[in-house]
Amino acid sequence: MDGLARLEYRGYDSAGIAVLSDGRLQTEKRAGKLANLRAALDHNAPAADGIGIGHTRWATHGPPTDVNAHPHVDHDNRVAVIHNGIIENFAALRLELEERGCKFTSETDTEVTAHLLAAELHDRGDNDLAAALRSVCRRLEGAFTLVAMFAEEPDLVVAARRNSPLVVGRGEGENFLASDVAAFIAHTRDAVELGQDQVVELRADSVTITDYDGNPAEVREYHVDWDASAAEKGGYEYFMLKEIVEQPRAVADTLLGRVGVDGTLTLDEMRLAPSELRDVEKIVIIAAGTSFHAGMIAKYAIEHWCRVPCEVEVASEFRYRDPILNRQTLVIAISQSGESMDTLMAVRYAREQRARVLAICNVNGSTIPRESDGVLYTHAGPEVGVAATKTFLTQLVACYLVGLYLAQVRTVKFGDEINAVIAQLANMPEQVENVLATIDPVRQLARSLSDASTVLFLGRHVGYPVALEGALKLKELAYMHAEAFAAGELKHGPIALIEDGLPVVVVVPSREGRGVLHDKIVSNIQEIRARGARTIVIAEEGDTAVHPFADELIEIPAVPTLLQPIISTIPLQVFACELALAKGNDVDQPRNLAKSVTVE
Numbered sequence: 001m002d003g004l005a006r007l008e009y010r011g012y013d014s015a016g017i018a019v020l021s022d023g024r025l026q027t028e029k030r031a032g033k034l035a036n037l038r039a040a041l042d043h044n045a046p047a048a049d050g051i052g053i054g055h056t057r058w059a060t061h062g063p064p065t066d067v068n069a070h071p072h073v074d075h076d077n078r079v080a081v082i083h084n085g086i087i088e089n090f091a092a093l094r095l096e097l098e099e100r101g102c103k104f105t106s107e108t109d110t111e112v113t114a115h116l117l118a119a120e121l122h123d124r125g126d127n128d129l130a131a132a133l134r135s136v137c138r139r140l141e142g143a144f145t146l147v148a149m150f151a152e153e154p155d156l157v158v159a160a161r162r163n164s165p166l167v168v169g170r171g172e173g174e175n176f177l178a179s180d181v182a183a184f185i186a187h188t189r190d191a192v193e194l195g196q197d198q199v200v201e202l203r204a205d206s207v208t209i210t211d212y213d214g215n216p217a218e219v220r221e222y223h224v225d226w227d228a229s230a231a232e233k234g235g236y237e238y239f240m241l242k243e244i245v246e247q248p249r250a251v252a253d254t255l256l257g258r259v260g261v262d263g264t265l266t267l268d269e270m271r272l273a274p275s276e277l278r279d280v281e282k283i284v285i286i287a288a289g290t291s292f293h294a295g296m297i298a299k300y301a302i303e304h305w306c307r308v309p310c311e312v313e314v315a316s317e318f319r320y321r322d323p324i325l326n327r328q329t330l331v332i333a334i335s336q337s338g339e340s341m342d343t344l345m346a347v348r349y350a351r352e353q354r355a356r357v358l359a360i361c362n363v364n365g366s367t368i369p370r371e372s373d374g375v376l377y378t379h380a381g382p383e384v385g386v387a388a389t390k391t392f393l394t395q396l397v398a399c400y401l402v403g404l405y406l407a408q409v410r411t412v413k414f415g416d417e418i419n420a421v422i423a424q425l426a427n428m429p430e431q432v433e434n435v436l437a438t439i440d441p442v443r444q445l446a447r448s449l450s451d452a453s454t455v456l457f458l459g460r461h462v463g464y465p466v467a468l469e470g471a472l473k474l475k476e477l478a479y480m481h482a483e484a485f486a487a488g489e490l491k492h493g494p495i496a497l498i499e500d501g502l503p504v505v506v507v508v509p510s511r512e513g514r515g516v517l518h519d520k521i522v523s524n525i526q527e528i529r530a531r532g533a534r535t536i537v538i539a540e541e542g543d544t545a546v547h548p549f550a551d552e553l554i555e556i557p558a559v560p561t562l563l564q565p566i567i568s569t570i571p572l573q574v575f576a577c578e579l580a581l582a583k584g585n586d587v588d589q590p591r592n593l594a595k596s597v598t599v600e
């Protein structure tokens with residue numbers, strides 16, 4: 001149950017367990033969060049002296065009810081199965097099984113696998129659960145991690161994966177399986193990552209991994225560099241509150257060891273040689289959700305510093321539009337979890353087209369970096385809150401590092417200019433700290449707006465993706481209608497939405513350089529205010545030009561425009577979080593969402 005609690009961020013529509021005790025499978029499952037299952041188990045705990053499996057669900061096929069919760073069992077209650085992913089050919093398999101006399105109890109795609117396993121075991125007649133699972137996997141289409149137990153095998157758990165994640169935790173006289181090391185980190189930090197299309201047989205004292213044909217498989221063992229305390233709330237009511245406060249450390253850790261005193265950058269795990277980077281003719285960034293916003297910001301920085309054309313696209317759209325890729329294309333896949341199915345599929349597509357792929361990722365051992373040519377890890381530590389905060393800031397840092405490194409390698413700008421930016425980047429942890437030190441008024445402001453029905457966000461240049469991120473946070477956490485626009489687009493339609501008292505958050509660019517962007521947005525603020533908007537202005541300290549037009553002013557330190565997102569995002573995170581708390585929402589587990597979406 002503690003392991004499940006650590007995985008609940010992946011889905012919290014229902015939860016269930018199955019344990020095998022005295023040759024009997026006992027299953028308990030409940031709709032809703034894990035607390036409901038805990039309460040049920042308090043009344044009726046099965047004897048848990050043997051092996052067990054458990055699951056938290058993010059519903060795909062069938063609503064989040066008790067019946068649709070995992071584990072699923074065959075009709076003789078001999079086989080129990082849990083599953084992440086989607087079995088795409090489940091309808092045909094279900095029909096076939098029904099013709100064979102199987103009675104289905106749920107609406108899930110998963111249940112077919114329990115019946116298929118039971119049928120396979122019956123047909124084989126040898127009780128070889130791993131062999132049966134291999135045969136079943138060969139028949140499945142789609143994405144899955146499957147974990148199964150069989151009443152005749154009281155010491156064995158078997159599991160298989162295709163596309164969805166699965167890691168093994170190696171303990172002493174005990175072994176574990178989970179989607180993420182967080183589930184077993186309290187017991188062991190020694191992990192084994194399973195590759196694509198592999199099956200594992202897990203006993204207390206042995207771990208055997210094969211491919212779907214039963215041949216021994218190659219695996220990578222690694223040691224997790226954080227412990228259970230990093231994934232605890234540490235006195236905060238919500239993980240999100242803790243993770244916002246951890247941002248200076250997270251940003252510093254992502255820079256650590258990568259920036260030399262003389263401005264040289266060391267990005268070892270990138271595994272892309274300078275000569276390859278010099279040959280790059282186009283960069284394509286693919287990502288989803290908050291990571292996509294990091295990618296949008298990266299485009300501004302990379303094009304400015306490196307003079308290489310850079311496109312950015314949501315991963316779910318990318319591979320379906322026949323994009324133009326070749327050996328001279330560098331694809332940068334940004335994914336906190338390293339498991340988002342849309343991004344993973346886009347990575348595979350890009351590699352098929354012979355593009356080089358660099359992953360920017362937070363989770364060591366996850367699928368996307370494993371399948372990429374190179375990786376740059378963000379060192380944000382585990383992020384449990386479903387809405388990304390510290391991982392977003394560290395993604396920005398990683399993107400800037402890649403951009404600056406490329407600029408150094410390609411020498412299109414003077415070294416001094418790039419070194420100056422590197423020095424400013426190295427100073428960002430302190431600036432993040434400064435923003436957090438003065439954030440309290442944002443909390444009060446958010447609470448005063450808890451009755452608003454809509455909030456609009458405006459930004460220009462890198463402030464535009466920041467505005468998009470602010471709106472996304474508000475939707476995710478406070479379930480409010482929120483939209484972001486490029487401020488220049490305002491006059492082409494969105495300005496019609498402005499009415500008396502409508503809160504509009506404006507991210508004002510720094511006054512650096514000629515300040516052209518800055519002056520244009522000051523005009524935009526006046527335009528909306530003249531039409532009744534309540535302006536909430538995020539601007540750098542001492543920017544007196546905005547003062548007359550700001551109903552609410554949130555000041556942030558003056559930093560270079562391209563780096564400003566690292567700090568201008570923070571008030572928007574706090575704003576959304578506080579507004580959601582004022583509404584009584586669970587900010588760690590917002591409704592309908594999951595942190596890592598491993599289905600397409």
Ligand code: G6P
Pocket residue numbers: 288289290291334335336337338339340343386387388593594595596597
């Ligand atoms: C989900 C999460 C978002 C996240 C997105 C991409 O939608 O709720 O917070 O930004 O997935 O996740 P990734 O792990 O690929 O960055």
